[in-house]
Amino acid sequence: MHAISYARVGDVDSALAEGAEPDSRFLAGGTTEVDMLRIGVAQERRVVDINDLPLGGIEELPDGGMRLGALARMSDVAATPSVRERFPMIAQALELSASAQLRNMASMGGNMMQRVRCGYFRETDMPCNKREPGSGCGAEGGFHRGHAVLGTSEHCFATHPSDVAVPLVALDAVIHLRGRYGGRTMPLEDFFLLPGDTPEREHPIEHGELITAIEVPSAPVARRSLYWKVRDRESYEFALVSAAVAVTVSDGVIREVRLALGGVATKPWRARTAEGLLTGGPAIRDAFEAAASAELAPAVGRPQNAFKIELAKRTIVRVLEKVTAA
Structure with a gap:
């Protein structure tokens, strides 16, 4: 060091x-x-x-949303009654993250800046375009079982690791930033960049710019929501596939749905194709399977991680069945 x-x-x-x-x-x-x-x-x-800094607040907003300070600890957010009531999938994603000790230390803003868990990125003797642009991708011909199948490029296909970013993206959360020249906001979904030709650039944040808060807008649909995480073991493990799902069902018809995926993409993946197919349709397994297949149609599997495509489809179906049956 x-x-x-x-x-x-x-x-x-x-x-x-x-x-x-x-x-x-x-x-x-x-x-x-x-x-x-x-x-x-x-x-x-x-x-x-x-x-x-005075950025640790967890504030209920008058319209039913929440404002989470950048320094609010993950464990505190998960334990907040209004979060658990209004946005259960946020609390669930937090409780399925890391370990209790780490959740007591880790901040919400820091979680948004979390780096990838790719071994080639973390081993400085190995090639990695994210760490050293132009050096190559060690995972391409190496071990890549946990890597992404969506949002990939020829330069990088490392999986984004955050759990809580997945439901936050599904709920159209907004991130607040402040720099020397004032403050700005942006949709959280836009805060995470696809690797493209610049895998070293993960966020559109300027040097010295500070995350001050994450704002979750009011979303009555989120009261009926679930975060589901599939992993190799039950604790202290990153997702192979995860899904955050919120639905409103009336007379057997899906009136509103929010769906995002983790563990399968290079950023928290808003499943807009599946959302469009599900909205206004019947809450039945055939519809869930069709939506899942359409969402994963662009996925690119490699020898060791191609299983994630089918696993992601089954996870989407399983979570939709659980939430619509609630």
Whole structure:
């Protein structure tokens, strides 16, 4: 691990000033960032500790939405009664993430900046276009069982690892950013970039720009929702496939549906094709299977991860059956 300098700040303006310095990076819970520094993937020489900033609030909004401060801890958000009542799939995704110890430390904003778990990205002796553009993709001819089948490119097909980002994207969450020149917001879905020809660029965030909050708009449909995670073991494991589903059913017809996938794509994957096919149709297995097949039609499987395509289809069907039967 290379030498780093450390600064601790107590207000947002100071954080922005410190974060704008060259080779600086913000530190919140540190559950990813400290790992990146230890293994030599993160090259920053200066860490700005933002844990004293007043960004840890969990606020109910008058219209029924929620505002989650960037420094709100994952465990605190999951335990908040209004989150559990209004957006159960958010609480479920958080509780299925990592371990209890990590959830007590990890922040919501930090989770949005979580780096991929690809072994070739984390092993600095291996080629990785995300870590070192133009060096090649070690996973292409190596071990890639956990890698993505949607949103891939010839330069990278590493899977996005976040659980909670999946229901947040399904619910049209908005992320709030603040930089030296003011604040801005964007749909959370747009905050995660596909690898394309620039796999090293994961977010449209500027150097020194700070996440301040995540806002979840009111969504009555989310009261009937479920986050389902399929993995190799029941705890402390990343998803092979996950699905966040919220539905409103009336007289056997799906009136509204939100659906997003995790574990299968290079970003949290909003399943808009499936949503379009399901809305206004019958809440029956045949319709679920048709929607799942259409959503996974563009998927690109490789020798070790092609099983994810069928697994994702079955997961979509299973979760839809569970939610519509509730």
